[in-house]
Amino acid sequence: MESRLITFVVLCLSVAVTARSDSYYSNTKPANPNEEKVTRIQFYLHDILSGQNPSAVRIAHANLTGSADSPVGFGSLFVMDDPLTVGPEKDSKEIGNGRGMYVSGSKDMSKFTIVMYADLAFTEGKFNGSSISVFSRNPVAEEAGEREIAIVGGRGKFRMARGFVKIKTHQIDMKTGDAVLRYDATVYHY
Template sequence: MEEQMIFAWAMMFCLAIAPVYSGYYYSKTVTPGEKVEKLTHLHFFLHDILSGENPSAVMVAHANLTKKDNSPTPFGSLFAIDDPLTVGPEPTSRVIGNAQGLYLSSSQDSSKFTIVMYIDFAFTTGKFNGSSFSLFSRNPVTEADREVAIVGGRGKFRMARGFAKIKTSYFNATTGDAILEYKVTLYHY
């Protein structure tokens, strides 16, 4: 018993005198009033093309359903996208960037088609070249006017938050091809 007490005291003594190595990293706390928040409005069109030889959206996974779903975007389907962003709804309109990410067909009720989207909208020309914002939101596609959440950004859209109003400009129910009009409101630094 006495040996155990001596051992315990020796361990505590060793731990008490062990050198402590740590680093101090300087950081500056910025009060909210020091940086000016900016407001930016963007208007563009996204071309989500599932058909043809060079689609901009492809199904990468789907659920094994017991009933046949003939929709181009059946429930449980996951799509990877690299959609062009243009200044107008025409496919020949000037390209200003691209939207890359994923969307999931998340509604079992085909009359209320809904997707959940994670997409990064990057700009490759103009004032916002090299900047992007990220969208992560539920998108009730069958609603005429819908709103989705902006949750971040980089470049000139650093720390972006806001929303996008989406309208369907064109939709082909057979192929799933769509052209969507985006009106975006961003708050950023």
């Protein structure tokens, strides 16, 4: 009698466990709304295409859209591992890196625009281990003023981030494509 009862209990538990594992989702529950935070961060991104140790490298170039020696010709695809620093100087304290890619998306160099995806990761200070993700059009030729790109997500302390980055060109060399850019990020996160 006792062994039948144990068998019955084990059978019931295994049916309950099997039924539960059948589902590929959980019940939708309302989010526990914490107060949203706004964080403003200013840093410099160094995008260096020239020299022996570039931080961005062209990995593809369309043959039909211009000279192969053009540093940023239309249709060129770049991968980047750019340092993020506190100041614009090359030897300024490094606080992270911007890794991702961008493509030259304009035929007219006077309206030079890139479309970029980058994960801007912080490796120092309060936001060490966190990052913001940007995916946006970046109208580089508007160097006289600020331009804006979208923050579409993040990791760590910036999980579920949204917001924008105002970019101002600090320095650019149109011969080499090297640039130092000031990023003023406004990050909304929980």
